[in-house]
Amino acid sequence: MIRYRLEPSDVSAVRFGISPLSELGLGLRAFRAPERYPLQRPWTDRIAGVLPLLDREVLSGLVDERRWVADFVNPRPDSPLTSFDDELRALGRIRPERLRSDLERVHGTVPAVFAGRHDRVVERLQQALATTWELCFAPYWPRMRRVLQADVAHRGRVAAHEGIGAVLAGLSESVRFDGRHVDVRLNSPIARDRPVQGEGLTLVPSVFVVRASTPIDDDLPPTVMYPARGQGAMWSTASHPDAGAVRDLLGRTRAALLDALGEPASSTDLAMRFGVSTSAVNQHLRVMERGGLLNRTRYGRAVLYYRSTVGDALVRRE
Template identity: 85%
Template sequence: MIRYHLEPSDVSAIRFGISPLSELGLGLRAFRAPDRYPLQQPWLDRIAAVRPLLDDEVLLGLVDERRWVADFVNPRPTSPLTSFDEELRALGRLPRARIVADLERVHDTVPPVFTGRHEAVVERLQQALATAWELCFAPHWARMRAVLQADISHRARTAAHAGIGAVLGGLSEAVRYDGTDLDVQLTSPVARDRPIGGEGLTLVPSMFVVRASVPIDDDLPPTVMYPARGQGAMWSTSGHPDAGSVRDLLGATRAALLEALGEPASSTDLALRFGVSTSAVNQHLRVMERGGLLNRSRYGRAVLYYRSTVGDALTRS
């Protein structure tokens, strides 16, 4: 367990973030132990054809059988718009001592693939991560990011209505908050205390965290990675369900969109799920928003839509 001690000023500085590189790093857990991530099995099936093209010696060398991942591939996001390329360049600037220390915390030694001239090791590491991103994550990132953004939007609304304590206590069954201390239950039996001390606490939703994760190195900035909501529906495909009177009122497409927006989603994600153009989805969403059936909120450059109370009542009719 790790206990993060929060002063009042620390609570007010809590923020959310999304890290593409961290999501890739945590995704290596599913490579190592796919049975632990049943919700992501459709993704693993989709990328199976390209897996032989990956540098598995490097990628699997970043995670061990406990599913611990080297901290340098789990960076704390610096902004809501952090890009994979920016994070990969920052990784390339890390000194050898940092990479070695992070690997030793995972494996108690440095795997042979990471020994040798530092520049060559970093170059191969960056290439392996870039290839994994291009083949396995980039084609599906719009959908993954929409789920992560929807989670943040939901928790922001929770904070507005019920306070940050409700958000912290609802991150995961492995996280407890008593108003001062945030306890995160981990697989490691070693109890650790970590004052925030003005460094800020960042909350990072992930598709590849079952309970909760934190940096292995306590000297790194305080971060809690937790399971994102709505993963179960991420790979589902939407047909045209018979919505009865709602379908007669709205038409099949708008009725199906309204049904799908029980969880916040972007027009890009909806277009992927329904197999139509983003512009067509946007037209429907704007009409339903003007009619009071949907709310929307902005996160970074994305606009997330979700059912209003009127829309909820209509779907229950």
């Protein structure tokens, strides 16, 4: 069991994050044991044809038969808006000793594929992950991200109405919270008692965990990865609207903005991208938000817009 000890100031600093790289890392479990992830069977069936194109030697070196995954492919996300490209670039700066220690915690030794010059090992690792993302995750990431964002939004509402304690207690059957301690029961002999001490506790929803899990390395920032709610409907089929009809319905500019907002963006970013004024973009965004096609969130001083589930249904490409 892992215990995170929280002071009152730590409880108020609990936050959520979404990590594309972590989803890829945890998704390697489904590569190894697809029968353990029946809700993701439609995904594993769809990607079966591209698996021979992947660097299976590298990917197999990141996860073992217990489905333990190397911590460096489960980074703690900085926000709900972290991008895969940013996380992959950060991974390129990994220190040799961190790479070795994370792999040794999983396998007891460093797999042969990760032996050799550090820069070449990291380059091959990045390429293997980039290819896996492009072929297996990117085409389906909008669906996965919708589930993760909806989970975070739901738990945010729970926190607002019932407090963060209700959120922590409701993450998973394997998580307990008594007001001071977050206890995570694992299917492993690992046991530790760790104070958070101002580092912050990050809660990371995932579609590839059956029960809550934590980093293997005790020195890593306190993080709990937990099963996202709503996975059962993630692969439900829906009709694909005609793109021309969407333009006729919304108008060319709003249809283009809606299409662009598969990833969060600010009105300033969108104005620069489309060569129009920020005020004009804001007007369109507000109308689409009121119409339920967009959601918005604040990140620092910026307001970011992104498609809602309804908006996704209008432009769905998967």
